[in-house]
Amino acid sequence: MTKVHERFLKYVAFDTESDPDSESCPSSEKQKDLGYHLLDEMKSIGIQQIEMDANGYVYGVIPASDGCETYPKLAFIAHMDTSPDLSGANVKARIVKNYTGEPIVLNAEKNIILAPEDFEHLGQYVGDDLIVTDGTTLLGADNKAGIAEILTMAEVLIQSPDIKHGPIKIAFTPDEEIGRGADRFDLNKLDADFGYTVDGGELGELEYENFNAATAKIKINGSNIHPGSAKGKMKNALLIGMEFHQMLPAFENPAYTEAYEGFSHLNDFGGSVEEASMLYIIRDHDLELFNRKKSLFESAATFINQKYGANTVELGITDSYFNMKEKILPHFHLIENAQKAMEQLNIKPLIVPVRGGTDGARLSYMGLPCPNLFTGGHNFHGKYEYIPIQSMEKAVSVLIEIVKIYAQ
Incomplete structure (x- = not known):
């Protein structure tokens, strides 16, 4: 055997x-x-x-x-x-x-x-x-x-x-x-x-x-131009991505959570001034808190698009399991x-x-x-x-x- x-x-x-x-x-x-x-x-x-x-x-x-x-x-x-x-x-x-x-x-x-x-x-x-x-x-x-x-x-x-x-x-x-x-x-x-x-x-x-689980995929559309003449014209997709992340609760992060505490985890972030992408996983045992986390992503995307122009942030959230x-x-x-x-x-x-x-x-x-x-x-x-x-x-x-x- x-x-x-x-x-x-x-x-x-x-x-x-x-x-x-x-x-x-x-x-x-x-x-x-x-x-x-x-x-x-x-x-x-x-x-x-x-x-x-x-x-x-x-x-x-x-x-x-x-x-x-x-x-x-x-x-x-x-x-x-x-x-x-x-x-x-x-x-x-x-x-x-x-x-x-x-x-x-x-x-x-x-x-x-x-x-x-x-x-x-x-x-x-x-x-x-x-x-x-x-x-x-x-x-x-x-x-x-x-x-x-x-x-x-x-x-x-x-x-x-x-x-x-x-x-x-x-x-x-x-x-x-x-x-x-x-x-x-x-x-x-x-x-x-x-x-x-x-x-x-x-x-x-x-x-x-x-966990209830979802994946959030984010595409950030920037606009590159020579930095010597960029004033009022450049939209740095990487910096906008950093700004998006800062709008999420700092302590709803896997490094600060345990047991029944949920989180939003930035798993991938990369790109350039012209275009960047971010991948998050969203988790919570409580369905109401889980939906609230997803809504926060949508609110952040809406705010960024109002600030920098429509379609600056393209957000897709997909539920994985419950x-x-x-x-x-x-x-x-x-x-x-x-x-x-x-x-x-x-x-x-x-x-x-x-x-x-x-x-x-x-x-x-x-x-x-x-x-x-x-x-x-x-x-x-x-x-x-x-x-x-x-x-x-x-x-x-x-x-x-x-x-x-x-x-x-």
Whole structure:
């Protein structure tokens, strides 16, 4: 039987970075390279009805144990892409065995150090084996750890006929990191009653509240002219962009917020005097506050256009996903059973609001109630990302325990 971390280390060798500027699905064709590998692996494990559709979505089924065919059909879902925030190519992962609690030198040449004084959660894992990067890429535990955990669970179930279970559905999606993971998800093909995304963070995390999310794209149309004769004529798009940003609340910024506090985050800003662009993500758990944030963008754009002329600022706001809470509460057994599974394994459930989103949020609104379970990783989307092997193993155990509970 393949160990969960062995699977994971194979998957991170695939560069699956999604591309927010692409209109195709998947947004980067290289995501399918991992998809084809997963199909082969799923076949070798014994998963049935496997396929990858034209859009890069991978599906599979573990038929119910004899006598359990009418039990709830549970889906376990993860995503194949990694964040475009940092390169996922040429990932050089290594295992720090029996972590001592001291700083970990990821890259001596570039003086990149994973230190407990910067990341206090490292102290929880003294004695564990940590998978880290060399400090030049992200690791990819978000969400290749989830894929590894789901397929390890699948292998255990198939090789252990004494573990009774209902129908188990498996799906791996592209493009979750750019907000499109559920865009072309075929729920009819999945044919599940309930689901769990395995896309959370540290050991014990259980999430059924997430941000309401939107993206604001701004184009600023300036007017360039030689600075020696620019008086009364030049409109500097870069300076207008800075002015626009200053109209937003300074402390509604990710660097100043936590828990249920929302934010507007300037993710990209570039251009020239003639033309500039800005990309924001807008987040809030509270729908009223979320809509208020979007309205503030519209007010700022209106003000700038009144000041500098019509169409100086072109603003487009697109909703990405909404808080899944209202869709989960009518099916709260999903949370209670996940808690029960963790407690039976002596894992303390950490019910926290997601300061982000998952495919599960969109899927919940599409008709598949789908909270989020931990993978065990930390510091996603950056060079300090790491994951303890023991947390991955416990994630597999939780998935198996949930399956058992739904078969009781």
